Amino acid sequence: MANPTSEGMSQQRWERTHDYIEQLFSDDPENWSREDDAAVAAGLPAISVGAAVGRWLSLLAAMSREGGAQLIVEVGTLGGASALALARGLSPSGKIITIEADSHHADFATGALARAGESRVDVRVGEGLKVLPDLVEELGVESCDLLFLDAIKTEYFGYLEAGLSLVRSGGLVVADNVLGVGNGWVPDSIDEEPTRVAIDEFNRMVSDHPRLQGTILPMRQGLLVALVR
Numbered sequence: 001m002a003n004p005t006s007e008g009m010s011q012q013r014w015e016r017t018h019d020y021i022e023q024l025f026s027d028d029p030e031n032w033s034r035e036d037d038a039a040v041a042a043g044l045p046a047i048s049v050g051a052a053v054g055r056w057l058s059l060l061a062a063m064s065r066e067g068g069a070q071l072i073v074e075v076g077t078l079g080g081a082s083a084l085a086l087a088r089g090l091s092p093s094g095k096i097i098t099i100e101a102d103s104h105h106a107d108f109a110t111g112a113l114a115r116a117g118e119s120r121v122d123v124r125v126g127e128g129l130k131v132l133p134d135l136v137e138e139l140g141v142e143s144c145d146l147l148f149l150d151a152i153k154t155e156y157f158g159y160l161e162a163g164l165s166l167v168r169s170g171g172l173v174v175a176d177n178v179l180g181v182g183n184g185w186v187p188d189s190i191d192e193e194p195t196r197v198a199i200d201e202f203n204r205m206v207s208d209h210p211r212l213q214g215t216i217l218p219m220r221q222g223l224l225v226a227l228v229r
């Protein structure tokens with residue numbers, strides 16, 4: 001019979017572990033649920049990264065440069081919740097540029113960021129694959145401390161190709177949902193569902209990339225973190 005003290009990561013132990021981490025280390029859960037409720041009431045989908053991943057984003061932004069990040073680029077703003085989490089890791093003079101294709105989401109995010117008193121986030125309406133090359137022109141190569149990907153999963157590969165040159169050596173690439181979205185758990189599935197295949201290709205691109213040293217934090221739907229060398 002299995003010894004309960006050495007059961008490994010059973011489903012129940014995973015849930016208890018996750019609850020424990022969330023209770024101790026989440027990024028202001030009450031505020032997150034208030035903001036998520038307001039976003040849903042305005043017609044936005046309930047798909048923000050959530051409080052536990054939010055804490056990781058704040059921490060990674062803070063660790064991406066001594067004194068906090070100076071410049072962060074995000075693809076996929078939604079209601080601005082992840083941008084607010086990233087902003088907690090900015091240096092006082094830092095800035096976030098966040099790209100959102102849906103103007104209703106972008107308008108909501110602009111309002112939510114203003115309500116939160118956060119003026120360091122610039123919301124740009126457009127598609128990630130089109131805006132990222134423009135940002136390379138505008139900001140210059142190696143200008144940014146952290147690139148966060150959280151828009152269309154089948155485009156992650158393209159976002160990385162278009163945006164990696166923005167990130168300075170020593171900066172970070174971070175991507176959400178790299179273990180699964182609504183279409184199955186990436187390591188479990190054997191089918192050729194396009195989103196699953198695209199996420200798998202993106203993870204393999206990062207793992208093989210000569211400039212990237214990364215891994216996946218297996219929390220929620222998987223958070224990829226890679227150091228740019």
Ligand SMILES: C[S@@+](CC[C@H](N)C(=O)[O-])C[C@H]1O[C@@H](n2cnc3c(N)ncnc32)[C@H](O)[C@@H]1O
Pocket residue numbers: 047048049050075076077078079080081082083099100101102105126127128129150151152
């Ligand atoms: C998962 S949500 C982002 C969640 C957000 N990062 C958060 O945690 O609060 C994805 C967002 O990407 C936006 N989006 C969809 N296609 C896009 C594209 N091509 N470029 C940029 N954003 C896009 C969607 O409208 C949606 O708001």
